[in-house]
Amino acid sequence: MTIKNKIQRVIDKWLSIALLCCLTFISIINSHAQAQVILRERFHHYNIQPQSVAEIKIELRKHSPVNKENQLFHGGTQWKLFPKFGWKIENNLCRIKEVVVYLEGEYTLPKMSNRTTSTETLKRTFDLYYDNLVDHEKGHQALWIEAGEEISRKLKSMPAHYLCEHLKRQGMAMVNDIVADYQMRNSKYDITTEHGKTQGVFIEAQ
Secondary structure, eight states, X not given: OOHHHHHHHHHHHHHHHHHXXXXXXXXXXXXXXXXXXXXXXXXXXXXXXXXXXXXXXXXXXXXXXXXXTTEEESOEEEEEEEEEEEEEEETTEEEEEEEEEEEEEEEEEEEETXXXXXXXXXXXXXXXHHHHHHHHHHHXXXXXXXXXXXXXXXXXXXXXXXXXXXXXXXXXXXXXXXHHXXXXXXXXXXXXXXXXXXXXXXXXXX
16 A cells, blocks of 8 residues: 555545534534523513612612512512423324423513603613623523423433323423422522622612
8 A cells, every 4th residue: 555545544534533523513513402492581670760879779679579488579580481292103102292392481670760860870870780680580591491401302302102191291290300400400599699699689888
């Protein structure tokens, strides 16, 4: 074998490896894309009318409708996951198909209704607080999207069963376990961030 042929064989070998790696990477991307979650968001605002920076916190406490376990919060989001799937019968076995996971988020957030008569300092202070509050809620959103993706992947990979109703019950039990797990993760997120305080969700004393 000539040196030229040896060099060509080495090149062909590395091109094959590179192509295999590329195909593997594409496969991973496609697998992740198939686990997408359809997100629906709705925003509700309650009005506050602070006359000073110090009054922002007072107004938030006075008007916020967000109450969880007898604790008042300045904002919050109700998250709901709705997995939908069907099944098909092949070779007398039932398999889950057409998995779609919907995530609905309903935000309740404050709104300054007296902006036209407020000072620039007051508006900047509230806007910074509001943006940080939304960012905190988006952290919860990211966790629930992750939960939805896990539900989608696991439903699609469930083994076939000869009873469709049994497969459905297994699927829903698995969904409930994942939801319970992510409820705990969201609670831990709130504890870690002190309900957003470490992310800037507070009004500095003036």
